[in-house]
Amino acid sequence: MDHADIRGLIEGGVDREGGAWADLGSGSGAFTLALAELLGPTGRIHSVDRDSRVLERQRQAIQNEFPRTDVSYLTADFGSPLDLPPLDGVVMANSLHFFWRKEGVLELVRGYLKPGGRLVMVEYDADRGNPWVPHPISYPTWERLSAEAGFEGTRLLKRVPSRFLGAIYSALSHRPP
Numbered sequence: 001m002d003h004a005d006i007r008g009l010i011e012g013g014v015d016r017e018g019g020a021w022a023d024l025g026s027g028s029g030a031f032t033l034a035l036a037e038l039l040g041p042t043g044r045i046h047s048v049d050r051d052s053r054v055l056e057r058q059r060q061a062i063q064n065e066f067p068r069t070d071v072s073y074l075t076a077d078f079g080s081p082l083d084l085p086p087l088d089g090v091v092m093a094n095s096l097h098f099f100w101r102k103e104g105v106l107e108l109v110r111g112y113l114k115p116g117g118r119l120v121m122v123e124y125d126a127d128r129g130n131p132w133v134p135h136p137i138s139y140p141t142w143e144r145l146s147a148e149a150g151f152e153g154t155r156l157l158k159r160v161p162s163r164f165l166g167a168i169y170s171a172l173s174h175r176p177p
Helices: 003-010 030-042 052-065 103-112 139-148
Strands: 019-024 043-049 070-075 087-093 113-124 152-162 166-174
Touching: 003 030, 003 087, 003 113, 003 152, 003 166, 019 030, 030 043, 030 052, 030 087, 043 052, 052 070, 087 103, 103 113, 103 139, 113 139, 139 152, 139 166
Parallel strands: 019 043, 019 087, 043 070, 087 113
Antiparallel strands: 113 166, 152 166
């Protein structure tokens, strides 16, 4: 997938420029870059990953592509509580599938969001994984899991074919107002 494809997966969930967002499990920063483009220079992004080396590469890419975007980089495991301000939105792109038990992580995420805040989920559309994607979440499973975790208004944004596990989807869920 290229930058346009990645942007296309999340743009339906990022409703306006600006605001405070986090990219949890941001990895190489492909979705952080797309988020930076969508939020524009008035946005604030908290990029969280356990690997400080990928965060440093991200910092360089953001500086080259979107130098006016305010991004902070946090080396941490998002499965544990983080020191984040109240957020307008969170992107979780291919990161929740590393957790077998997702409820605790989703409780943390819901707590970071302002009332009405947005959770944009990008995930492989399967319920059986492999060594690289151990615990994926199909969209029907995500609908159920997001409701159980206290989110509402979950809807499918986009679904695209993938050579890995058949397809990738993006979905939008909200923290209740």
